[in-house]
Amino acid sequence: MGKIYGEDVQVKPAFPMARAQKKGVSGTSGKGLLLYIHVPFCKSRCHYCNFHSQAFNQVTFAWYFKLMLQEIELWGKRLKKPLLRTIYFGGGTPSLIPLHQLNQIMKALDKAFTFGSDMEVTIEANPDSATDISYFRALLTMGFNRLSLGIQSLNDMELHLMGRPHSAAMAMQSFESARKAGFGNISVDLIWGLPNQRLKAWTAQLEAVSRMRPEHISAYNLTIEPNTVMAKLCDEQEDLTLPPEQEQGRMFIYGAEYLESMGYMHYEVSNFARMGFTSAHNSGYWDGSDYLGLGPSAVSTIGRRRFTTPRYMDEYDAYVRGGLVGEDHELLTDDNLLKEMVMLSLRTSKGLDLKEYRKRAGFDLIKRQQQLITALHREHLIRINQGRLRLTKNGMLVSNVIIRRLAFDTD
Numbered sequence: 312m313g314k315i316y317g318e319d320v321q322v323k324p325a326f327p328m329a330r331a332q333k334k335g336v337s338g339t340s341g342k343g344l345l346l347y348i349h350v351p352f353c354k355s356r357c358h359y360c361n362f363h364s365q366a367f368n369q370v371t372f373a374w375y376f377k378l379m380l381q382e383i384e385l386w387g388k389r390l391k392k393p394l395l396r397t398i399y400f401g402g403g404t405p406s407l408i409p410l411h412q413l414n415q416i417m418k419a420l421d422k423a424f425t426f427g428s429d430m431e432v433t434i435e436a437n438p439d440s441a442t443d444i445s446y447f448r449a450l451l452t453m454g455f456n457r458l459s460l461g462i463q464s465l466n467d468m469e470l471h472l473m474g475r476p477h478s479a480a481m482a483m484q485s486f487e488s489a490r491k492a493g494f495g496n497i498s499v500d501l502i503w504g505l506p507n508q509r510l511k512a513w514t515a516q517l518e519a520v521s522r523m524r525p526e527h528i529s530a531y532n533l534t535i536e537p538n539t540v541m542a543k544l545c546d547e548q549e550d551l552t553l554p555p556e557q558e559q560g561r562m563f564i565y566g567a568e569y570l571e572s573m574g575y576m577h578y579e580v581s582n583f584a585r586m587g588f589t590s591a592h593n594s595g596y597w598d599g600s601d602y603l604g605l606g607p608s609a610v611s612t613i614g615r616r617r618f619t620t621p622r623y624m625d626e627y628d629a630y631v632r633g634g635l636v637g638e639d640h641e642l643l644t645d646d647n648l649l650k651e652m653v654m655l656s657l658r659t660s661k662g663l664d665l666k667e668y669r670k671r672a673g674f675d676l677i678k679r680q681q682q683l684i685t686a687l688h689r690e691h692l693i694r695i696n697q698g699r700l701r702l703t704k705n706g707m708l709v710s711n712v713i714i715r716r717l718a719f720d721t722d
């Protein structure tokens with residue numbers, strides 16, 4: 312029994328998790344697709360956010376829900392019921408979806424796609440809309456086996472500055488409820504590098520979060536996007552400034568080293584996991600696997616075809632009801648795919664497979680970029696071993712610059 316928006320919901324399992332039908336499907340990878348469902352609704356706008364989301368209301372949600380069920384059916388038919396490796400509900404705030412409708416989406420997915428036996432099924436939740444044990448039990452019953460909790464900070468002043476609609480106490484209660492309900496794979500999202508935050512405050516956050524013992528931690532560096540409340544606040548208040556560059560460097564390096572000392576593997580620039588708990592969905596994306604994105608503004612890549620779903624609800628309506636799902640696509644060139652391989656793989660601890668690069672590019676990256684590689688190596692920003700090029704922690708700090716140069720300066 313789950314309770315949300317004051318209504319009691321009886322949840323019957325959407326699908327039996329044990330069932331597995333593995334078969335390759337033409338046009339999609341035999342290993343299975345990564346499926347992403349975009350939920351473009353939030354309770355309120357966080358001060359730093361520039362993602363595509365809108366205020367939740369029953370009327371717009373009902374519109375979205377109907378279209379989502381249709382889009383699922385259309386993609387299922389178009390791709391001939393492909394095998395799924397992962398399902399990921401992201402947003403936005405997926406925990407705003409009423410439970411009985413979430414269960415209907417899961418049932419529609421089960422009908423339209425083929426579920427893998429060991430499929431990772433993640434839902435993002437915010438502490439203000441996911442608090443009680445019964446809610447999390449209902450999620451488990453539906454087949455969700457991984458929770459990504461948007462805690463962001465365990466400091467009320469920082470949460471207030473970020474415009475988050477929850478307190479630290481609510482975040483801890485939400486985490487505890489999920490654990491008690493039986494979630495054995497919980498990821499916690501944090502944001503660091505907030506205005507006026509310093510290393511001491513950031514390490515205090517990490518210590519508090521590690522005591523909760525989540526299986527996975529995503530720690531994102533705040534970037535102040537134009538036209539956000541945070542940008543306005545920093546413009547208006549002279550005493551509100553981002554930590555200086557050197558301090559941000561210390562926060563990143565010490566933060567990562569602290570988490571490693573607590574048993575978390577630093578497997579991507581912003582992601583840390585205990586052994587066996589890396590995100591299969593995100594890892595698949597960084598490995599260049601096929602992914603299908605459903606919902607307004609979602610993007611899909613299947614082989615060389617890239618599909619982009621319209622961003623706004625009226626356009627999404629025309630796209631789904633007009634039968635345009637999976638019609639228009641951009642064809643990715645060898646060069647596009649090669650650059651994406653560099654950009655995605657260098658963010659991970661596995662790094663770039665130089666032999667694979669040579670096979671695809673027809674030239675050796677190290678020879679082609681010899682001067683740059685030597686300079687990066689001399690500055691301890693990269694390492695090359697066992698045929699792979701990886702960023703060091705210092706390199707990860709300036710990953711955007713290095714990756715751009717390695718990916719784009721080869722022409």
Ligand code: SF4
Nearest residue numbers: 353356357360402403
């Ligand atoms: S909950 Fe997430 S998507 Fe929604 S406004 Fe906040 S940061 Fe943006």
